[in-house]
Amino acid sequence: MxxxxxxxxxxxxxxxxxxxxxxxxxxxxxxxxxxxxxxxxxxADSAKLYTEAQAVEGAKVWTATCSGCHESKDVTSADFKTKWVGRSLFELYEQIRTTMPDDAPGTLTPEQYLTSVTYILKLNGLPAGETALVSDSATMSTLKFELPAPPPTSPLVP
Ligand code: HEC
Structure with a gap:
């Protein structure tokens, strides 16, 4: 070029x-x-922030509660990424915990909110690992929502 x-x-x-x-x-x-x-x-090397078991539980919460109003693209779209990538998992957790379900905020257990966050990570292609995400505000504040590196597609990227 x-x-x-x-x-x-x-x-x-x-x-x-x-x-x-x-x-x-x-x-x-x-x-x-x-x-x-x-x-x-x-x-490039995504941190493994949650376990597969958590994402499985999160998928159940999503199906039982969230999917009544949401499609998965609501939490994977370019708009969602623009809004959330680079922010901490605690911010995402708190946003969901304090505003969702939209018709009954705060009615799920902390564990259900936590696992729904891990399911959102999974939907965005982040890998599961051996260490569970814990609903500890100090720890979650240090963990950022960042996307795994995609395969190079643009001619501008070697
Ligand atoms: C009764 C309908 C309803 C249910 C159930 C519901 N949501 Fe929502 N959700 C909404 C609406 C409406 C918005 C957009 C308005 C807002 O942000 O308050 C929203 C926004 C969101 C956002 C912010 C999206 C963004 O672009 O920033 C997230 C994340 C989210 N919901 C997650 C969840 C999760 C996880 C659950 C299940 C635990 C859930 N919602 C259940 C209606 C719902």
Whole structure:
């Protein structure tokens, strides 16, 4: 690729990011095909933040309670990622715990809220591991919702 091919597309991506996100904190988290921004949004080696057993329980909560109002794309869409990637798992947990189910916030057990968060991680392609996510605010505050690295698809990314 010559420099004359690279520059206009990089420029365009920057203009799009600036116009859509107003140059706010969000612009650093967009999944644009520009290496520095990709690096900010994806981590190469995903931390294993939850166990498969937790995600299985979370899937039950999702089916029994959340799926009455939500499709899984509600928690995997580009809009959702833009809003949540880079934020802590505690913020996501608290958002769900204090506002969901929309018609009866706070009515699930802490364990049900916790496992629904792990199911959301799973839906977003994050891998399960040996260590369970614990509903401890201090620990969850240190853990960030970050996406696994996708296979390279853009010609701008080697
Ligand atoms: C009675 C309907 C209803 C149920 C049941 C429900 N939700 Fe929601 N949920 C909504 C609505 C409406 C919104 C968007 C408005 C808002 O944010 O309050 C929303 C928003 C959300 C968001 C924020 C999405 C975003 O883009 O930031 C998350 C996460 C979420 N719900 C998770 C859950 C989970 C997990 C459950 C099950 C434990 C659940 N919801 C159950 C109606 C519901």
């Amino acid at each position: 010559t420099i004359s091919n690279v520059l206009p597309s990089a420029f365009l991506a920057t203009v799009v990011a600036a116009s859509v996100f107003g140059g706010s904190r969000m612009s650093a988290q967009r999944p644009l095909a520009v290496p520095p921004l990709r690096a900010a949004m994806f981590v």
